[in-house]
Amino acid sequence: MPGHQNVGAVSEIGYVSMRTRDLSESIANAVDVFGLHETASDGRKAFITAQNKHHELVYTQADEDAIDHIGLVVSSAGELDAVRAKVDRGGYRVVSEQPIEDHIEQGFAFVGPEGYTWQLYTEKLDYCMRKRGSLTPDRLGHVNIKSRNAPAMRDFLTEVFDFRVSDAIGIDNFFMRCNDDHHGIAIFSSSDLGLHHHAWQAGNVMDLGRLGDRLARRGARLAWGPVRHGAGDNIAVYFIEPNGAVIEYYCDMETIRDKERPARVWDPEDLYWINQWDGQVPAGILDFGVVPVER
Missing domain, CATH: 3.10.180.10 (2,3-Dihydroxybiphenyl 1,2-Dioxygenase, domain 1)
Structure with a gap:
C-alpha cells in the first residue's frame, strides 16, 4: 500500500x-x-x-x-x-x-x-468454506496467561506487538486486543506463571450446551459454566484438558472496531466483570495451567 x-x-x-x-x-x-x-x-x-x-x-x-x-x-x-x-x-x-x-x-x-x-x-491462507460439525469450533480466539508483573507484561504486549487494552480489572489484570475481537490475550496477575487457558469460538450458545452433553456422556463434567463474563460480554464454558491446561469454549464476544477506544476499568471487588449472572467463580479454577518451557 x-x-x-x-x-x-x-x-x-x-x-x-x-x-x-x-x-x-x-x-x-x-x-x-x-x-x-x-x-x-x-x-x-x-x-x-x-x-x-x-x-x-x-x-x-x-x-x-x-x-x-x-x-x-x-x-x-x-x-x-x-x-x-x-x-x-x-x-x-x-x-x-x-x-x-x-x-x-x-x-x-x-x-x-x-x-x-x-x-x-x-501466514498464507487459501479460501475455505466452513463445514461445521455438531461441535466443531470456528477458530482459536484467545489465550490467557499468568504473570507475576501484569503491568509490565501489558506494556510489553503494547510496545512490541501493538496490542491495546480493552478492559482493565483494577491495576493487575488486563484484557488486550490486536484486532476487532475484544481480546486476543488476557493477563492475570498470579504468583505462578503459565498458560491458564486457550479459548475457541463457538457458533452459538447451543454449541456450548452440546459440549456439556458430550462430556456428561463420557462421565466427565464442565469445570465452570455456562457463565457470561462482564469483560468481553461472552458466554463461556470451561473444562480441564489432560495436560492440566484449561480450554474455554465461548460465543457472543464483544467486538471493538475503534482501535483507539479507551479501556473500561473495573473495580476488582465487583465480580460482575467475571460473572454477570451470579458473581460466582469455582474454587481453584484459576490455579490450573501449564508452565512456560525454559529456554
Whole structure:
C-alpha cells in the first residue's frame, strides 16, 4: 500500500504449542471431545485445527506438561521486520531466526518477559468454506496467561506487538486486543506463571450446551459454566484438558472496531466483570495451567 508505514502490529492469535506427557490422550481430547481436526502427526507431534488453518494447536510428546510457545500472526513481511526491530531494541533473546514450528514459511522466535516464548510469523491462507460439525469450533480466539508483573507484561504486549487494552480489572489484570475481537490475550496477575487457558469460538450458545452433553456422556463434567463474563460480554464454558491446561469454549464476544477506544476499568471487588449472572467463580479454577518451557 503506497504510503503505508509498518508499525509491527500483530493481526491475530495464530496457534498454541504445548508439551504433554500423554500425546494420545491430548489428541483424543481435542478431537473426540472438543471436535477439532488432526491435520498431521508423526507419533511425536500432532497438529490440530478447527476449520480453516493447518494448525491452531500443536501437541508434542514430552516428559513435562508445559506451554512451549505462542504463535502470533502478522499481516506482511514488513510488519514482521518491524516487530523484529522492536524485539532487538528491547534486548529480548531471539532463539531462532527461522520458524521454530513446522508448516510455517517465514518468521522468528524469541523469549519475552517471564520466560514466555513467542513465534512471530506471516501466514498464507487459501479460501475455505466452513463445514461445521455438531461441535466443531470456528477458530482459536484467545489465550490467557499468568504473570507475576501484569503491568509490565501489558506494556510489553503494547510496545512490541501493538496490542491495546480493552478492559482493565483494577491495576493487575488486563484484557488486550490486536484486532476487532475484544481480546486476543488476557493477563492475570498470579504468583505462578503459565498458560491458564486457550479459548475457541463457538457458533452459538447451543454449541456450548452440546459440549456439556458430550462430556456428561463420557462421565466427565464442565469445570465452570455456562457463565457470561462482564469483560468481553461472552458466554463461556470451561473444562480441564489432560495436560492440566484449561480450554474455554465461548460465543457472543464483544467486538471493538475503534482501535483507539479507551479501556473500561473495573473495580476488582465487583465480580460482575467475571460473572454477570451470579458473581460466582469455582474454587481453584484459576490455579490450573501449564508452565512456560525454559529456554
